Amino acid sequence: MEKTYTLEVAGVTRQLPIIQIAEDLSIASFVILGDTELVTAAAPLLADKLPEVDVLITAEAKGIPLIHEVSRLLQMKKYYVARKSTKPYMDSPLINEVVSITTQKTQILCLDGADAKEIAGKRVAIIDDVISTGKSLLAIEELVNKAGGHVVARAAILAEGSAVEREDILFLQELPLFPYEKK
Numbered sequence: 659m660e661k662t663y664t665l666e667v668a669g670v671t672r673q674l675p676i677i678q679i680a681e682d683l684s685i686a687s688f689v690i691l692g693d694t695e696l697v698t699a700a701a702p703l704l705a706d707k708l709p710e711v712d713v714l715i716t717a718e719a720k721g722i723p724l725i726h727e728v729s730r731l732l733q734m735k736k737y738y739v740a741r742k743s744t745k746p747y748m749d750s751p752l753i754n755e756v757v758s759i760t761t762q763k764t765q766i767l768c769l770d771g772a773d774a775k776e777i778a779g780k781r782v783a784i785i786d787d788v789i790s791t792g793k794s795l796l797a798i799e800e801l802v803n804k805a806g807g808h809v810v811a812r813a814a815i816l817a818e819g820s821a822v823e824r825e826d827i828l829f830l831q832e833l834p835l836f837p838y839e840k841k
């Protein structure tokens with residue numbers, strides 16, 4: 659039978675499948691895409707924790723439903739998404755490399771130049787579903803800095819592994835890593 663981890667967050671319980679991602683490491687897979695109940699339960703709690711900010715930004719893909727709901731609750735008319743590929747409709751995108759705990763090949767993060775212009779000089783909150791190694795967070799922060807914005811908050815539903823020790827992030831719940839778990 660599949661091993662699972664019971665996550666309780668924002669009054670919602672989920673059985674997360676434990677998935678091996680490296681020879682010596684498994685994670686409890688947390689996928690909020692499609693999970694309306696969890697996103698709508700977690701977003702107001704995160705929104706309450708945020709300081710005053712001008713704009714919100716996330717990275718494609720799993721942060722998108724969350725940032726949408728947080729933005730809606732804060733009555734912000736727009737949010738920003740750093741994409742994982744460039745598109746022909748982007749105007750001079752800013753590009754950075756990103757490696758996350760689940761990354762299997764080099765990925766990029768890019769911010770449309772038109773969005774970058776709007777972020778310049780703004781107080782920015784980075785929103786994500788989970789912060790683990792912090793590399794995705796850092797890659798987004800570097801893009802915001804390149805755009806001339808100032809990151810004033812870093813928020814996620816979950817802090818995974820050693821991220822729970824960070825004092826510069828806001829989060830609702832901890833998620834353990836599973837080193838040397840055998841299937």
Ligand SMILES: O=P(O)(O)OC[C@H]1O[C@H](OP(=O)(O)OP(=O)(O)O)[C@H](O)[C@@H]1O
Nearest residue numbers: 719720758759760789790791792793794
């Ligand atoms: O702290 P880190 O180790 O960087 O991990 C956190 C990142 O990993 C996940 O995205 P993932 O890379 O799995 O991409 P996806 O959202 O496109 O599925 C998550 O949405 C975060 O952005």
Ligand SMILES: Nc1ncnc2[nH]cnc12
Nearest residue numbers: 685686687688759788790
């Ligand atoms: N536990 C997790 N599940 C899915 N994606 C992740 N990215 C970082 N940690 C993750």
